[in-house]
Amino acid sequence: MVIWSLLTESERNELIAEKIFKWVKKGSLWYEDSNILGSATENLPNYLNDDKAALEKLKKYNSYQLTKMFPLKYRTIIESNENRAYSDNMNESIYKAILVVSGIIKAE
Incomplete structure (x- = not known):
């Protein structure tokens, strides 16, 4: 399993591109949609x-919750409470939750 906190921002973006957006x-060189x-x-x-x-990727799931928490923290849950992620950045919270659902990273 990938440890999100050990990745650089560039490595995080590459992981998102590969696993969520299917870049190869x-x-x-990178190729879109495999x-x-x-x-x-x-x-x-x-x-x-x-x-x-x-948000487009999040909306593909039947059940999800995106919450802005205090102070300036986001929580995303997809399908069940086990599939959750937190971040200071909304998009990162969404992508982390998608990666949790996909079994690529562990929930926090």
């Missing part, structure tokens, strides 16, 4: 700063 890395025949890029979108992308 071949050498130094389509290695499509166009490639060296730079991934910054998913940690993309509210729209995070």
